[in-house]
Amino acid sequence: MSETASLLDHQSIWGPMAQQRVFRCLLEAFSYPGRIQSASLPALLATLGDSEISLADPDELVAADDWRRLGARREAADKANFVVARGDIDPAFQPAIGTLESPEQGATILLRVRKLGRGAKLKLSGPGIQDAIKLAVGGLDPAWLERRAQWNAGFPMGVDFILVDGEQFAALPRTVSIAGEA
Amino acid sequence: MNPGYELPLEEAGYSFGFLDEYAKREVRRAILKAISIPGYQTPYASREMPMGRGFGTGGLQLTLALVGPEDRLKVIDQGADDSVNAVNLRHFVEMTCPGMDTTEHTRAATLIQSRHRIPEVPLRENQILVLQVPYPDALVVVESSEARRKTMHGEGDYARLLTRLYEDIVRFDEITIAHRYPTRIAGHYVIDPSPIPRYDLPKLHRAAALTLLGAGREKKIYAVPPYTDAEPLAFDDVPFRIEDFRDAAGRRCACARCGASDSFLDELIGDDGAKSWQCSDSDYCNEQLAVRNPQEAVHI
Ligand SMILES: [Zn+2]
Numbered sequence: 148m149s150e151t152a153s154l155l156d157h158q159s160i161w162g163p164m165a166q167q168r169v170f171r172c173l174l175e176a177f178s179y180p181g182r183i184q185s186a187s188l189p190a191l192l193a194t195l196g197d198s199e200i201s202l203a204d205p206d207e208l209v210a211a212d213d214w215r216r217l218g219a220r221r222e223a224a225d226k227a228n229f230v231v232a233r234g235d236i237d238p239a240f241q242p243a244i245g246t247l248e249s250p251e252q253g254a255t256i257l258l259r260v261r262k263l264g265r266g267a268k269l270k271l272s273g274p275g276i277q278d279a280i281k282l283a284v285g286g287l288d289p290a291w292l293e294r295r296a297q298w299n300a301g302f303p304m305g306v307d308f309i310l311v312d313g314e315q316f317a318a319l320p321r322t323v324s325i326a327g328e329a
Numbered sequence: 330m331n332p333g334y335e336l337p338l339e340e341a342g343y344s345f346g347f348l349d350e351y352a353k354r355e356v357r358r359a360i361l362k363a364i365s366i367p368g369y370q371t372p373y374a375s376r377e378m379p380m381g382r383g384f385g386t387g388g389l390q391l392t393l394a395l396v397g398p399e400d401r402l403k404v405i406d407q408g409a410d411d412s413v414n415a416v417n418l419r420h421f422v423e424m425t426c427p428g429m430d431t432t433e434h435t436r437a438a439t440l441i442q443s444r445h446r447i448p449e450v451p452l453r454e455n456q457i458l459v460l461q462v463p464y465p466d467a468l469v470v471v472e473s474s475e476a477r478r479k480t481m482h483g484e485g486d487y488a489r490l491l492t493r494l495y496e497d498i499v500r501f502d503e504i505t506i507a508h509r510y511p512t513r514i515a516g517h518y519v520i521d522p523s524p525i526p527r528y529d530l531p532k533l534h535r536a537a538a539l540t541l542l543g544a545g546r547e548k549k550i551y552a553v554p555p556y557t558d559a560e561p562l563a564f565d566d567v568p569f570r571i572e573d574f575r576d577a578a579g580r581r582c583a584c585a586r587c588g589a590s591d592s593f594l595d596e597l598i599g600d601d602g603a604k605s606w607q608c609s610d611s612d613y614c615n616e617q618l619a620v621r622n623p624q625e626a627v628h629i
Contacts, residue, residue, distance in 0.1 A: 163345060163346075163350055164345065164397070164398075166350070166353075166354075167345075167346075167353075167396075167397040168397060170357050170394075170395075171395070171397065173357075173361060174360065174361070174364075174395070174457075174539070175455065177361050177364045177554075178364060178539045178554055178555050179454070179555060194354070194357070195354065195357070195358060195361075196354075197350075197351060197354055199351065199354075199355065200358070247479075247480065247483030247484065248476070248479040248480055248483050249479075250366050250369060250483065251359070251362040251363075251366060251369065251371050251372070274515050274554045274555075274556065274557040275364075275554045275556055275557065276556055277556045302517065303366050303369060303483060303517065303518075307361070307362070307365045320364060320365035320366075321365055321366070322365065322367065322515065322554075
């Protein structure tokens with residue numbers, strides 16, 4: 148890809164038409180958990196975020212320029228609506244899980260992993276999944292799955308995950324049960 | 330698709346879909362939370378729309394947050410694409426979303442906005458059904474305080490609703506609720522499924538397609554994700570039943586126009602006072618007519 152093309156491509160994630168397309172990928176990802184969709188972390192943030200959300204970036208994965216374009220409020224990972232974090236290291240925070248009356252206030256965690264489609268296989272079941280589906284994830288510290296199970300133990304409270312590698316992502320809403328596979 | 334919409338410039342899509350981009354993002358964030366918490370009435374900041382509430386502004390805001398130039402939209406009201414309300418909504422979306430196609434065919438649609446009915450033809454994966462909801466909260470009949478209703482929903486406590494339902498059944502010896510029958514989603518939240526008949530509820534259960542419900546006045550969005558349990562409330566001794574359209578002799582009535590005996594029927598009274606039946610889903614009726622009487626079928 149030429150430098151000009153990549154520049155335009157990057158700019159386009161801030162445009163309404165690109166965001167509509169990325170949103171439909173997000174909609175499909177949340178409707179059918181575990182199915183891999185195409186979009187990068189900056190494109191997901193551009194589609195979901197603006198000055199009306201709070202964002203935590205404890206591992207500094209969001210570029211300064213993207214922060215500027217988003218205009219999101221910086222917030223601690225324990226309180227933010229959205230958290231971007233590295234999936235290959237232990238979670239070092241306790242995200243918002245919402246309340247019984249307002250469970251939508253549980254955080255959305257965008258977890259950076261090395262590779263989707265290759266790696267340890269997770270067996271998923273729950274709403275949006277006909278029977279069970281396998282999702283291969285490379286570079287995910289198993290501690291995340293343990294903590295996720297704890298955070299989501301009291302439905303409807305919980306957190307929703309988006310796993311994202313370089314160009315792809317998959318969603319794990321709080322309703323999804325995950326079993327590891329040997 | 331119009332190649333003009335491929336322009337990677339922010340201006341390319343400016344004003345597409347009527348809502349400003351902040352409003353769309355807010356609705357979109359609420360939609361994803363609604364899918365993540367099946368059946369939960371997710372609050373959002375409903376915007377003023379250039380038509381009265383009650384004309385489906387909740388459904389319209391969902392549609393406008395979803396739709397893109399690659400979509401084919403179908404709008405249904407009372408089962409038909411040609412009712413005044415459906416035509417007005419369709420024109421509004423066509424006007425504000427240049428490049429998008431519309432269709433009357435359920436099978437051809439990517440996005441279906443509806444009031445009163447779920448199409449007869451089972452929806453596929455990645456088709457999206459948007460239902461307009463006038464009254465989103467099934468608990469409002471037993472609890473007037475919204476704060477207390479939210480707690481009851483959170484706890485999945487529907488004892489009072491079940492009691493009310495049972496009292497009705499004991500009194501009338503029959504399920505008397507024709508529309509908006511309370512339905513439990515994924516074993517937790519009970520929803521008001523919008524003014525669809527009981528007949529349509531089994532279509533929600535473990536459907537391949539996503540259903541989104543929008544209430545503009547109450548500013549709520551909720552969802553029935555694909556492959557998710559949707560169970561109408563029922564009792565061991567009084568099972569849930571759909572309308573069966575049987576005549577006095579116990580025979581299943583058929584549509585007088587297309588002959589189908591497997592669809593939801595509207596009663597028609599002729600000039601002579603005689604009763605007959607016709608499919609409420611006009612696209613299904615046309616399709617059946619084309620299959621059964623190719624000669625008489627209207628050109629569709
Ligand atoms: Zn018919």
